[in-house]
Structure formats: structure tokens, C-alpha cells
Amino acid sequence: MAKVLPTKKTERAGVNQFRSLLESAGHIVQEIDGGNDYGEDCYLSFTEYGQRTGDIAAVQIKSGVTYRRDTGYAIPCRDHVNDWSQSRIPVIGVVWDPEIRKLYWVNLTRYLRQELAQGKHPRSVPIDEHAILDQNTIKAVTQEMRRYIARDDHSHRQGPSPALGLAAAVRRYRNRNSNEIESPAQGGKAMPHAAAQVEFIDRHPHLIDNTMKWLVRTVTAAVLAMMIPGLYTVVAGQYPHLWPLWFPAYFGMVGYMLRVGEQVGEARHIKWVRYAAYVLILSGWYVALGTELHGWSPNRTFCWVFVVEVPVLAQFALLKIMFCLYGRERARRRRLAAAYGDATREVGAEG
Structure with a gap:
């Protein structure tokens, strides 16, 4: 019989937690078939007073403790920098930590655009340890994303921004190899000799x-x-x-x-x-x-x-x-x- 890998169950747990939370707030979550997953796991349609607003965002969901860092979490983006930064709809990154059972979020599109504008080439996107997505913060998070969608749509209507000039080119050259997110797992080095006692x-x-x-x-x-x-x-x-x-x-x-x-x-x-x-x-x-x-x-x-x-x-x-x-x-x-x-x-x- 086919064996279900633990990683698969962990991935589904993150998607299920995100879907349950957003749908409990009245929003619409439409999952993307795994065979067509190119950096997004689902689409999120925002609602207000029971009506669809027309604001849509794509969502990339990661699950597991491997995404922990010294100060929060991080989502790898090496293969999706162009996809997420040039997307006409914003892409949200979500990490599910199964040990503390919490969701954390970040606006992937905004972060990558800011980094690319400075000439950086990030390999992962950081998530602040205070950027929790739960029943207490979901209203503020959805409002922030809808405001970003409105501003982004307005900027696209206005056309591309002018050239950044010589100073920006210098910053790009200096920061071409920088990536402050590649750091050890959150909490520092593991202590295997104490693991049995802690688990007990x-x-x-x-x-x-x-x-x-x-x-x-x-x-x-x-x-x-x-x-x-x-x-x-x-x-x-x-x-x-x-x-x-x-x-x-x-x-x-x-x-x-x-x-x-x-x-x-x-x-x-x-x-x-x-x-x-x-x-x-x-x-x-x-x-x-x-x-x-x-x-x-x-x-x-x-x-x-x-x-x-x-x-x-x-x-x-x-x-x-x-x-x-x-x-x-x-x-x-x-x-x-x-x-x-x-x-x-x-x-x-x-x-």
C-alpha cells in the first residue's frame, strides 16, 4: 500500500490551518492543484460584509520548523523571485509552525520589489516573529493587504517609475551578493543530549x-x-x-x-x-x-x-x-x- 510521508502531512496541516482561519473570517480560499503549483498554493479572495471585494492575492504556504530563523522565519525564493515580484496580484507568504501551532505571514511581492530596487538578490524572504496570523490579527492583515492591492493597482495605472540614477546603480553593485536571512535555525544550536529529558x-x-x-x-x-x-x-x-x-x-x-x-x-x-x-x-x-x-x-x-x-x-x-x-x-x-x-x-x- 502507498505510504503517506510525514512531510506531506505537515504540508497539508499548514494549508488546512490557513484555509480554516480565513474561511472562518468569511473570505474565500481556492486551492491550486498540486500538479499546477508553480510557487503558489492557493488564491485568496477578500470579502467585506458578505460580498466579494474583487481584491485577490496568491498565497504560498510553508509548513514545518525548518523555516525558523534566529529572528522569526524565512521562505526560500530563489526560483520565484521574478514570479512573485512581477506578479500583477500580490503574493502572500505564510509559514505554519507545527510545534507552537501558529501561522506567520509576509507580503512576498512587496519585500522582493523593495530588495530588487536596491540592487539586492535575496535568496529568502524574512518573516518577523511578531507577524502572527490568527483570529486577533486577521482583520488588520486583510485590511493591510487590500490597501496594498489598491496602491499597487494605482501605480500600475500611472506607469513605470523613472530611472533610479547612478546612486541606485552603486547600491545594486554593493549589495549584489547580500542576503542577511541565511542564518541558523531559531533558538541556536540543538542540544541532543537533553532532547530525551525535554520530550519526557x-x-x-x-x-x-x-x-x-x-x-x-x-x-x-x-x-x-x-x-x-x-x-x-x-x-x-x-x-x-x-x-x-x-x-x-x-x-x-x-x-x-x-x-x-x-x-x-x-x-x-x-x-x-x-x-x-x-x-x-x-x-x-x-x-x-x-x-x-x-x-x-x-x-x-x-x-x-x-x-x-x-x-x-x-x-x-x-x-x-x-x-x-x-x-x-x-x-x-x-x-x-x-x-x-x-x-x-x-x-x-x-x-
């Missing part, structure tokens, strides 16, 4: 985030465990009647605040909960460390406030957090029920 991370995009999350949890748990002997010495030694209540209150409050603080992405109004938990951990570390080092002791007033007030703060803080979150969640579900009815109760619970 790309296949598991949440691996780093999950690893960092569990690393932070492990370090936090280790720090809290290391604090237990020092805190026990302070609490049980100076306030023996408090330690049965103090330890569950302190560690329970810190653990609950850290757990609630992980929801900061969904509930930004409780960001302070996570910060408060770390303040409590640092305060406990200060007290615990001071009791275990000889020749140094923490501030007595700070220790007294930390030990005596923690159970009280724990009671009020936990209740405040619990009732605050409970109230917000109840209000959210009531709004969902009022808007969508009881049929969306399960959806509301998941959201």
Missing part, C-alpha cells in the same frame, strides 16, 4: 508541578516533626496544664491552614491563610530552636504569647475559616440552583 517533560506536563508540591509537603512535615521536642520542652516545662490541648491545637491549625492555602488558585481571597500558616511555623521553629541550643534562648515574652495564645487563636481561626468557606460555598450553590435549576446540582457540586 513535555509528555508529562504536570510532573514538575506535582513533584514540587509533594516536595514542599515533605519538607514542611519534616520541619514540623523536628520542632516537636523543643516545643514539648517549652510547653510541658513551663505550662504543664496546657500541653494536652496545645499540641492538637497548634499542629491541627497549621495543617488545616496549609491545606486550605493550597486552594489559592481557586480562592484567591484566602491567600493570607497560607502566609499565616508559615508565620506560625517560623514562630514555632524560633521557640523550639531556642530551647535546644545552649547559650541562646528565645525571648520570654514571645514564648509566653506563642504558647498561651496559640490555643485561643486556633479556636477562633479554625472556626472563622470553616464558617467563611462554608458560607461562600452555600451561597455559590444557591446561585447555581437559582440560575440552572435542580438539574445542575451535581455540576454545581463539582464546580
Whole structure:
């Protein structure tokens, strides 16, 4: 059976992306049969308010990462300089980057005419890395091309421009071999030894985030465990009647605040909960460390406030957090029920 080459699928992907984008904006894209492809892949008929404007452009579409350069992209033009520069309808160049899934564009006809007027002989046409063609820019791009078509048509009606003179001839001679576009691929030299690791991370995009999350949890748990002997010495030694209540209150409050603080992405109004938990951990570390080092002791007033007030703060803080979150969640579900009815109760619970 016939085998479909990967390059063929990449080429079709670029044409399909361009066609889908332009047709979604109401314009008309007419593809050229591959056997009759002499530097253009399709014709683009511009429309306005659902009506054809009569403005037409030819389009050359390239697909793949091989067209990347240090500053954007480039389309080879060695065999099509005369075709694209002398065309009575402008030729647009489009590059589809399959890795970042973006289209980039350039007016091939305008660029080549400007270069030839200066005596240059370009071998490729650059595309700026900011010349993105998407839903946000398509209106501006089509308007720019239609203005160019109008100016070009007017210049043809006015006739050819006068001779450029001796200065232009000198510029042509100096720039006869210049071509600043032939540069290495964008991003510089490839790093094959790191390719496997990068591909592995790309296949598991949440691996780093999950690893960092569990690393932070492990370090936090280790720090809290290391604090237990020092805190026990302070609490049980100076306030023996408090330690049965103090330890569950302190560690329970810190653990609950850290757990609630992980929801900061969904509930930004409780960001302070996570910060408060770390303040409590640092305060406990200060007290615990001071009791275990000889020749140094923490501030007595700070220790007294930390030990005596923690159970009280724990009671009020936990209740405040619990009732605050409970109230917000109840209000959210009531709004969902009022808007969508009881049929969306399960959806509301998941959201």
C-alpha cells in the first residue's frame, strides 16, 4: 500500500490551518492543484460584509520548523523571485509552525520589489516573529493587504517609475551578493543530549508541578516533626496544664491552614491563610530552636504569647475559616440552583 510521508502531512496541516482561519473570517480560499503549483498554493479572495471585494492575492504556504530563523522565519525564493515580484496580484507568504501551532505571514511581492530596487538578490524572504496570523490579527492583515492591492493597482495605472540614477546603480553593485536571512535555525544550536529529558517533560506536563508540591509537603512535615521536642520542652516545662490541648491545637491549625492555602488558585481571597500558616511555623521553629541550643534562648515574652495564645487563636481561626468557606460555598450553590435549576446540582457540586 502507498505510504503517506510525514512531510506531506505537515504540508497539508499548514494549508488546512490557513484555509480554516480565513474561511472562518468569511473570505474565500481556492486551492491550486498540486500538479499546477508553480510557487503558489492557493488564491485568496477578500470579502467585506458578505460580498466579494474583487481584491485577490496568491498565497504560498510553508509548513514545518525548518523555516525558523534566529529572528522569526524565512521562505526560500530563489526560483520565484521574478514570479512573485512581477506578479500583477500580490503574493502572500505564510509559514505554519507545527510545534507552537501558529501561522506567520509576509507580503512576498512587496519585500522582493523593495530588495530588487536596491540592487539586492535575496535568496529568502524574512518573516518577523511578531507577524502572527490568527483570529486577533486577521482583520488588520486583510485590511493591510487590500490597501496594498489598491496602491499597487494605482501605480500600475500611472506607469513605470523613472530611472533610479547612478546612486541606485552603486547600491545594486554593493549589495549584489547580500542576503542577511541565511542564518541558523531559531533558538541556536540543538542540544541532543537533553532532547530525551525535554520530550519526557513535555509528555508529562504536570510532573514538575506535582513533584514540587509533594516536595514542599515533605519538607514542611519534616520541619514540623523536628520542632516537636523543643516545643514539648517549652510547653510541658513551663505550662504543664496546657500541653494536652496545645499540641492538637497548634499542629491541627497549621495543617488545616496549609491545606486550605493550597486552594489559592481557586480562592484567591484566602491567600493570607497560607502566609499565616508559615508565620506560625517560623514562630514555632524560633521557640523550639531556642530551647535546644545552649547559650541562646528565645525571648520570654514571645514564648509566653506563642504558647498561651496559640490555643485561643486556633479556636477562633479554625472556626472563622470553616464558617467563611462554608458560607461562600452555600451561597455559590444557591446561585447555581437559582440560575440552572435542580438539574445542575451535581455540576454545581463539582464546580
